[in-house]
Amino acid sequence: MGELKRVTKTLVGYLQRPDLYPELGRKIIKNIFKRNSAFRGKEKTNVWATQRAVSQEQAIQKLFGKTAVPFAEQFRTVYDESVRRQEECPVKMGGAGALELIYEACEFTDAKSVVETGVAYGWSSLAALLSLEKRGGTLYSSDMPYLGQNGDQYVGYVVPEKLKKSWKLFRHADRESLPRIFGETQEIDVVHYDSDKAYDGMMWAYSQLYPRLRKGGVFISDDINNNSAFQDFCEKNGIEPTVVDFEGKFVGVFVKN
Numbered sequence: 001m002g003e004l005k006r007v008t009k010t011l012v013g014y015l016q017r018p019d020l021y022p023e024l025g026r027k028i029i030k031n032i033f034k035r036n037s038a039f040r041g042k043e044k045t046n047v048w049a050t051q052r053a054v055s056q057e058q059a060i061q062k063l064f065g066k067t068a069v070p071f072a073e074q075f076r077t078v079y080d081e082s083v084r085r086q087e088e089c090p091v092k093m094g095g096a097g098a099l100e101l102i103y104e105a106c107e108f109t110d111a112k113s114v115v116e117t118g119v120a121y122g123w124s125s126l127a128a129l130l131s132l133e134k135r136g137g138t139l140y141s142s143d144m145p146y147l148g149q150n151g152d153q154y155v156g157y158v159v160p161e162k163l164k165k166s167w168k169l170f171r172h173a174d175r176e177s178l179p180r181i182f183g184e185t186q187e188i189d190v191v192h193y194d195s196d197k198a199y200d201g202m203m204w205a206y207s208q209l210y211p212r213l214r215k216g217g218v219f220i221s222d223d224i225n226n227n228s229a230f231q232d233f234c235e236k237n238g239i240e241p242t243v244v245d246f247e248g249k250f251v252g253v254f255v256k257n
């Protein structure tokens with residue numbers, strides 16, 4: 001799709017969804033006044049993350065005291081069916097996060113309430129739901145629809161029907177979704193952040209999510225190498241995070257003291 005066609009389609013998508021007007025306003029302001037601030041501190045953070053990075057398996061062992069079993073092995077039937085659904089999906093979306101880390105974080109905390117931002121195909125949702133269903137917990141997810149691709153209907157496409165009873169999906173930008181989610185759950189066991197990757201968006205969401213994460217809960221953020229938001233947030237709050245080297249990017253994780 002040409003750039004002009006994509007931008008026009010996205011704009012038309014926004015105009016058809018009045019509930020997304022606040023996000024449209026923020027995007028316009030960001031593009032005019034703050035084009036480069038999304039990547040603030042990127043170089044410093046990449047040095048910091050590279051120095052402390054461990055593998056996903058090492059992180060799971062260190063934080064949760066468990067030997068990670070590959071997700072595809074542990075949930076072979078569900079996984080194969082989800083791969084098949086991703087392949088048949090006509091809309092192309094963002095890739096999966098660190099599934100074993102998310103699943104084990106839910107197991108470690110005996111999670112009943114998980115909040116995630118960024119769903120796309122729904123791989124991270126699947127990982128959380130497979131743990132939550134064991135104890136009747138709920139996953140609260142926030143995802144902006146894929147306006148440029150008519151992708152709204154495909155958000156969470158790889159999640160099997162039978163797991164959806166444990167799932168509440170809020171289809172707004174985080175700044176609108178999260179207040180609605182906090183209206184339904186006050187004490188969160190696991191946070192998985194994987195949506196807006198700009199510095200200000202990450203900082204804003206972290207500052208909303210962290211106070212609501214219970215003591216002993218697990219906080220995971222994907223793509224912490226885009227800017228220094230995760231590093232700055234951890235330093236400001238005296239948090240010693242674990243950094244996971246995952247498929248060419250870094251994921252940040254910590255257990256709240």
Ligand SMILES: C[S@@+](CC[C@H](N)C(=O)[O-])C[C@H]1O[C@@H](n2cnc3c(N)ncnc32)[C@H](O)[C@@H]1O
Pocket residue numbers: 093094095096097117118119120121122123124125142143144145146172173174175194195196197201
């Ligand atoms: C990398 S994908 C998420 C992948 C998913 N966690 C997984 O493991 O399959 C990022 C998603 O975040 C959503 N997103 C981006 N900015 C957002 C925002 N400000 N509010 C809510 N969702 C947003 C995008 O629509 C996209 O679906």
